[in-house]
Amino acid sequence: MTEILRLEGVSKAFGGVRAVNDVSFALQEGQIVGLIGPNGAGKTTLVNLITGVHPLTAGRVVFAGRNVAGQKPFQAARRGLARTFQIVQPFPQMSVVENVAAGALFGGGQPSRQAATEAARRELAFVGLEPFAETPAASLTLPNRKRLELAKSLAMQPKVLLLDEVNAGLNAVEIDGALDLIRQIAARGITILIIEHLMKVVLSISQRILVLHHGELIAEGEPRAVLDDERVIEAYLGAKFAARFREAGRDG
Incomplete structure (x- = not known):
């Protein structure tokens, strides 16, 4: 596969708050990649950095072999980086x-x-x-x-489509229809990065998953392996409940 988008050490600080911290990953052409994480993890901020809504504090965004850090949103769109909005x-x-x-x-x-x-x-x-x-x-x-x-x-x-909570507010039947549509979009050769909270959706559609927590990329890889990662379990459940989850797994 050919690489279409790469982030290198991308960071964003708002005053003293570091919303995204040293995030690096790459997307290959034609992939559907899930981006998950607890509320406030920095997922939408990351999409805003990729598409030029916010300037980067540090790092590079490389799209189709070109460093596009500092681009404006209209430039991102015309280059082939499109996105949807949660609201x-x-x-x-x-x-x-x-x-x-x-x-x-x-x-x-x-x-x-x-x-x-x-x-x-x-x-x-x-x-x-x-x-x-x-x-x-x-x-x-x-x-x-x-x-x-x-x-x-x-x-x-677009060459890359960034979907921000495209299934939010939909019922089960509507979600199934949306997922069919997303698969049809990918079949057109468009690379998709999808922010999603519903694990059933993530598992059914993503070839890879990226996990953000407190603005940092804590895990990435094949969906099932990522969801079994102790850091991911702790990020979603908290240390106390993650320990219980691990204990239950050993007992079961």
């Missing part, structure tokens, strides 16, 4: 197709409004929102707003 906020008075066309025009570098609209309609068909193309984005249900967010990101023609 979906479309332009409410614009139609669904206009929302996606905006991503295609300003992030995907489409040469005209017509070309952007054509690209938007292709992605709406892909995510199953074509029947809602002319409706106001504000009228969409939460599951469809999540699909709109995916369509908008795909219209930017």
Whole structure:
């Protein structure tokens, strides 16, 4: 596999608080990689650093062989680094197709409004929102707003797609539909890094897992091995309950 994205010693401090500390890892083309960790671990901050929302305090972000540390979010999008947001906020008075066309025009570098609209309609068909193309984005249900967010990101023609809690607020059936869609996106050759809290989801879709805790990368590797790592168990359960968990395992 070919490496598409690499982080080298990436750190971010907000005043005296180090939200991300010396994180290094690499993503290979076509992979689906899960990024997990307790609340406040620094997962969304890390995505913000990769996409230029926040400047790095230290380290490098290398995308397609180029150091892109210091890039602006629009530059990240045009280079092929797209992301979704945990809280979906479309332009409410614009139609669904206009929302996606905006991503295609300003992030995907489409040469005209017509070309952007054509690209938007292709992605709406892909995510199953074509029947809602002319409706106001504000009228969409939460599951469809999540699909709109995916369509908008795909219209930017990404090489890497960073998904932030794309399944949050969805029921079991809706999650299954979202996972099918994510697999279809990966089949297009797009590398995916997905922030996720639901372990069932992580295990079912990820080829590798990265674990953040207090801003540091404490484990990475094959999903089952990572979830059996004592550092990961302690990060989620706390030292006291992790000790009980290990004791129960020896007794069982």
